[in-house]
Amino acid sequence: MRRASLAVRITALCLGVAAIAVLVAAGVAARLVNNAAREVSRQSLADQADVVAGQIADTGPGSRTGLRKVTEVLRGQGVDTVLLRGNGELLGASTDAVRAARQAGLPSVTGDESAFKAVQVNGRTLLVELRGTGTKTGVALVREVETAKGTERTLFRNVLFSLAIGLGIAAVAGLLLARVLSRSLRRTAGVAGEMSRGRRDLRAPVEGPREVAEVATAVNTLATALQYSESRQREFLLSVSHELRTPLTAVRGFAESLADGVVTGDEVPATGRTIEQEANRLDRLVSDLLDLARLGADDFRLDIANVDLTALVEDSARVWQARAETAGLRFELSTVEFPVVVATDPRRLRQVVDGLAENAVRVSPSGAPLVLSLAPTQTGAVLQVRDGGPGLSEQDYAVAFQRGALHERYRASRPGGTGIGLALVHGLVTRLGGTITAGPAPEGGACFTITLPREGPAAAGR
Structure with a gap:
């Protein structure tokens, strides 16, 4: 399934946001226009009602000529006049206007009283302004709410025009934004593609958002x-x-x-x-x-068992004492007289001890000490292999277990192996659930400290 590009998505998003913004603005504007039109109509109707009430009060409600002139003038402005006579009769040229005046309560408005009400007649909303003109007389001016159909049409045309302009601007802005974003991303993708083909000298431009x-x-x-x-x-x-x-x-x-x-x-x-x-x-x-x-594979086998580290270290010591004497080194064993039992793989742990001891023999000068130490702890045991060789710098101790790091630094000045021994030792100790650190030894050379948990690698991983 082909995915839409970032440019298409950004442009569509901009168009959608622009369309929603214009439509929301149009809805708010239409409501404001209608409310404003209604308020203007009401204010105008109130002013006209004051004038008409004043004229009727001056000439008297019985003057048909005066009433007819007023009615004609207001009729031309879309306003119907309804007169309340003294006998309670409502006179008006429009039946709907008379009904609206009656619903608004014209018969009860007399004297100097005034009132306003919007009523519904035959599905039309009519504004009714009531004025009292005498003891038992009054007048009502009735006008339909100016929803302003012409104004609505004009507003609708303006909304469509604004929508078209907004969508056009949004499309241009979306395309420009998409080009800016996609250009940087395409360059980055191009660099990543070249990297997958083996290039390592290219770098992506750091630009854009x-x-x-x-x-x-x-x-x-x-x-x-x-x-x-x-x-x-x-x-x-x-x-x-x-x-x-x-x-x-x-x-x-x-x-x-x-x-x-x-x-x-x-x-x-x-x-x-x-x-x-x-x-x-x-x-x-x-x-x-x-x-x-x-080491990192699931099929790397460990045969975990309860192992007496005291016996394991003593067995290892017998071998390395002979090799140390052959190399002219002074071998020392520091251990305890009671069993120190931990759950581990004896073969792999012996491989770790032998690897560290072999490195010590290889780099130590004649007469230097080689120490194999075991000490119990509350949670397990600590094994150490120390030598009196040239040792390492602080920077070297930090990278001692990186594959080939020390071999690369010292292959021209010290006898060494492949550079994988310490990396293998670190991996084995980690798989056994322990930790190994490198640092300076009291004997002057390097000290490698192995810490093993009593309950083995399963407990260490919990």
Whole structure:
């Protein structure tokens, strides 16, 4: 179904508003005109009634000649005269006028009394002005309400003319407004379309009304964010490809040496072990990439169970103590002598501890400490991995868990991996319902603090 354009909708809205405004104004004007006409007719009728009553009082109601002259003059002005004689008889040239005078109460108006009333006779609204002219005499002037048919026709023509002018102006204003709005929106839509085709260097013009300008600003912000995100992705892919190429080159080189017979005798076992180590390195890299990609998916499996963190940390300590001694580091374990039980996935938590410890071993100089610490809390437990390496700056701690951020900054000055280890650790801890922070360690290097809830990820998400 094809939708109406913004220009058509704005123009139609302007036309509708203009038409309603003109019609409402016409209705109010018609009512005011009718009320004004009625008031003018009444005032004129009252003045005429005063004059007629004065003349009749001076000449006497029995003067037929005087009454006839007055009646003729007023008749020419659309006013009927009804005379109340002393015997109570009503005299008038129009039957409707006599009926109107009687309904208005002429027989009861005598002396110097006066009254006004509007009555309905044969579907007509008649204005009746009553005046007393003597002891038992009086006069009534009757005139139909000036709904002013001619005035109504003139008013109707003026309303139609005003409506046409208003609709014309509204159409022009609507089209101009629609062009202003749609031009900015079309430009923004064009930029968004180019962005969908891969362009990231275009920006929408921030112009027009505030709401339209906000849309353009939002599109520009999105373009900047996409440009930054894609730049980071490219850098990450480059670093990953570099890390993949290094072990692949070693595997290929030693395999060719074995195949060509360059390596023989006692050198073969050592070459095989080197190939195995590089293959294991490739396997760990691919596994980390797969885990990082699947962290946000619903099929990422967690096997939650009640785990004794004291035993888990001690098992991990036995492994990393040996590796730390091999690297020339001083290993320290700080734990408690009683079980610290939390609901978590032991395999994933061990993966977190091993990843942090491996980073510490890689960056710490010989003789520096490597500390693995466990402390219970009222709501769970706190794990720490601290080292005596070069540490990080305050800015680095803020972006430590962003994928590839530290690798990009330090790949030329420090030994490092793919730059995905800390991002994977952060994702795993989050899925386990905990939190992880990075900061300076008392030993001089970096300290990574993991806080785990006692009831596991389900409780943490509630």
